[in-house]
């Protein structure tokens with residue numbers, strides 16, 4: 500049986516029915532990683548021993564009739580930004596090259612509790628800063644659909660391992676598009692939930708007012724089933740929402756008659772939007788219409804300020820969050836031998852300049868500048884004010900529609916190296932994704948077929964805060980209508 504062609508939910512059903520054991524499934528995917536990952540570089544760590552030991556435990560529980568969840572026994576890949584006490588957590592950085600967390604992220608603990616089997620840790624842009632997984636200390640990840648192209652970022656390992664069939668499910672994080680853009684580039688589904696929906700305890704912090712954990716998978720049911728396990732309040736994360744978690748799978752079958760869909764004019768008509776991506780959005784629009792939805796034209800007037808706003812807010816928060824890596828508390832340390840002046844200062848300066856890569860240093864400098872006395876009002880404070888206007892645009896839009904439709908990215912996966920010497924170009928690729936993070940609302944990326952050149956295309960849907968059930972429902976109906984089929988790339 501080709502297990503990579505099953506969804507995570509289907510695999511979970513087979514494991515629960517004891518048609519296949521969790522050990523067999525886990526071994527199958529570990530073997531695929533061994534065979535394929537030299538070409539993709541999706542994983543930075545593979546935990547074969549711990550995965551097999553866990554799968555035996557789950558098989559034993561199943562044989563005594565205990566089924567922890569519909570995904571019990573199903574392997575999962577974890578982005579290396581999530582702390583795991585049984586595996587290293589490098590965050591794609593030399594700074595954390597040897598870091599072994601003493602604790603496990605709540606999101607991961609929830610999955611373990613539900614019987615999922617972590618296969619290993621996936622590659623990412625350093626500290627989640629980037630859109631191509633090229634800034635990783637562990638080297639770039641390749642897109643299984645075209646090995647000379649990026650799988651997206653920062654959760655590029657998370658999307659690439661799905662596209663190559665090396666895992667049935669993976670967990671990423673999204674600060675400005677890091678789940679949705681890689682999902683779009685690799686032809687899989689990705690969900691960024693509402694800010695605070697999933698605990699961030701144990702998620703290495705990048706920009707704390709924007710970061711959110713999110714699942715990537717081949718099907719919408721898989722996203723719903725995994726969100727069910729991930730979502731919920733956590734007293735160890737003060738930003739986690741104390742709101743009831745609905746039954747996401749129960750909502751999936753709801754018909755779309757009467758649904759109001761707003762097509763984001765500024766996104767659809769943006770000059771940077773590729774013609775084939777635009778066509779994909781229009782096909783999505785037609786599909787929703789055929790499913791009984793009413794299509795409306797919606798405007799988000801402050802769209803053009805979203806990238807500059809994000810690239811002030813995110814680096815400002817990053818400059819604070821990353822100040823903890825000083826060579827003293829933990830992480831990489833470079834000795835101050837032969838330094839003039841203060842040995843402590845020299846040690847900190849050397850540790851930070853050698854432990855961080857160029858993009859991380861760029862963001863620390865940008866953020867430090869934006870927050871500095873004299874510039875704070877002009878940059879950081881202004882960005883917060885514009886952020887409010889952007890959030891208000893969405894609120895206004897949701898006054899007349901239930902979900903918003905648009906593209907995920909301006910174009911399909913770009914070439915490796917293409918944007919590396921032009922950070923501003925790299926930032927501009929985030930134009931359609933950062934709005935959801937600035938507004939704190941959920942958004943989903945869905946596959947939408949392939950370009951003529953054979954690259955995955957995608958569409959994006961947004962919903963109001965805590966509207967995940969409706970968002971997944973709409974996405975599921977689109978999937979059921981065969982707008983896309985889950986697909987695995989054959990590596991050449």
Ligand SMILES: NC(=O)C[C@H](N)C(=O)O
Nearest residue numbers: 627628629674675676677
């Ligand atoms: N972290 C993210 O969500 C990706 C975004 N491109 C950034 O570099 O900040």
